[in-house]
Amino acid sequence: MVAAAFAAVDALGRPGRWWTAPQRLAIASIAREARPRPLWDRLAPLQTLDSDHGEPLSRFVAALTELVAVETSSIDRATVELIAGRIGDAAYAELSAIVAQIAAIDQVCHALGSSLLEFPSPGPGQPSRVRPDDMGDAGGHIQMTEPYSGPNVARSLSLAAEDHGRWRGLVLSMYSRDGFLDMVWTDRALTRPQVELVAARTSALNECFY
Secondary structure, eight states: OHHHHHHHHHHTTSOOSSSOHHHHHHHHHHHHHOOOOOGGGOOOOGGGSOOSOOSSSOHHHHHHHHHHHHOGGGOOHHHHHHHHHHHOHHHHHHHHHHHHHHHHHHHHHHHHTOOOOOOOOOOOOOOOOOOOTTEEOOSSSSOEESSOOSOHHHHTTGGGTHHHHHHHHHHHHHTTTTOTTOSOOOSSSSOHHHHHHHHHHHHHHTTOOO
């Protein structure tokens, strides 16, 4: 877990496929600070926000990051179509993958009573803007790796390529390591059914898409 977390945070300081290093760090910072808002202080509807280039993020992208961080259940197919029309589906996938990585890392730090990992300084360079070539329509809101024999949740952010890989590394290090296909775990504090119960309850509380 430690190695995967440090690798993920370090990568925020480098350009991705669709966002610059300063933009990636700004996305991560918003995700880290985001908290559910009270009913009288809801986020403005995305369609009312401009997506002109801000510094480092537009109002649209900043609000979208907060939406992904704390109000994911409100993102439906129509919302994704709006997002894709503004910034592109691959940029949306990379943004979501960054948020997912920060959520996982920070929650573990909070649970352990540890300090949050410091973000690196932004490095130079521009996004490659190279779209993975093995994407297809698998019935989700955005394209995913196709064909694929595993569960959809495991390929949900594959359009984000490297960030998807780092997110998957975090998931495996915290959840199953190399024992995902083993239905019986005997070397851990929790049994496999107990772990699955925690995972299912957490997903339900977070209104997970899957």
